[in-house]
Amino acid sequence: MDLENQRRIKELAEKHGAENLVVVLGGAEAEAAGLAAETVTAGDPTYAGPLAGVQLGLGVYHIFELKDKVDEAVYEEQVSMMEMVLDVDAIIQEVSSIREQYSQFKD
């Protein structure tokens, strides 16, 4: 995850409290989405950014996991196209596995 986004998320967590923050990812590929999920839970795995060694433990989901919670028309317009071309199962598997391991706020 790029350094600027790490800094923003860290600041938001400090301002609002980690328990009040949920990160929604849109990564198009399982490994990248997994790395982003890891960054906001267990800390930056590349140890390069502001979240290196910082375990925010945030709740983190990929947008594909939140299909039921999003307005159907909006989902249809914004996400459904990508849902058809991406490996949805692999992405969900990766993000949910990271969440199970490191997130402290799972609901």
Next chain:
Amino acid sequence: MSDKKLRVVHYLNQFYGGIGGEDKADVPPSEREGVVGPGMALKAALGNNGEVVATVICGDSYFNENIDEASKAVIEMISKHNPDVVVAGPAFNAGRYGVACGAVAKAISDELGIPVVSGMYPENPGVDMYRKFAYVVETGNSAADMRKAIPQIAKLVVKLGRGEEMGTPAEEGYMERGVRKNVFHDERGSKRAVDMLVKKLAGEQFTTEYPMPVFDRVTPNPAVADVSKIKIALVTSGGIVPDKNPDRIESSSASKYGKYDISGVNDLTDDTFETAHGGYDPVYANLDADRVLPVDVLREMEQQGKIGELHRYYYATVGNGTSVANAAKFAKAIAAELVADGVQAVILTST
């Protein structure tokens, strides 16, 4: 073989040192107490075996553009902490960072005789340039591999720091350093050779004791029968670019090439062309770029009818530290355009 806590100093670039990205790549060396960035993971992996006492950080561009001064400053900062082992990187596939880690390793081993451990992707130019001077753990090509790389590095740090015997590259997971060591073998050479031959003939797996270097041999095309009839293009890895290097081709580890129009140009002068190359003394190329890219001579030959035509465009990149994979990629793209433009022969100049 004491079990004291090893003292480790860690070398990082500006990015992993938390200073910033490419816009901060020109920062000079600085030092911090304790760990920074990936040092946190190193510290955890070393546990009670060692302590990262200090971290030295230098911008990649600064290091590569001032390699002698920067090495000297970095060595001074590192040596005053009396490390048992120095860790540089890991640099993954970051070319300039890999070269900096390698140069630090060379300076440390030349001047202080302290072992250095690093981590790089096999294609990082730092591997080929400096493999002799460090134990370089093989990593993936991006920082996503940090989690796997750091424990490997820590393992070698402890071995080297404790003076334990180092196994072969295959056993320990570092890249070959070109070091040969005499060992006694249970079986004599002739028997081992015949055993290998038998396995080879039977189509079975065997491991050679003397791996051959892999050279990428390019078979030359047949000679052109009559060059007075054809269009010839110039391509160079010597970094000749129009004044002020409009495409910002990097002075080392080039990530791109340039295509430049030389229609109407009969002579490259010091006002109009220069070299972007950072790997040789640029003075003579800047004074007269024809020394690297002989446009003047080819124009004469064109006028005399010795060659058919000089192609309107020439292509240039910087060969300095540029990975073979990148160079091959550039060549594929350039060759496709040259063929499409009806060029029948290329003069490739280097430095």
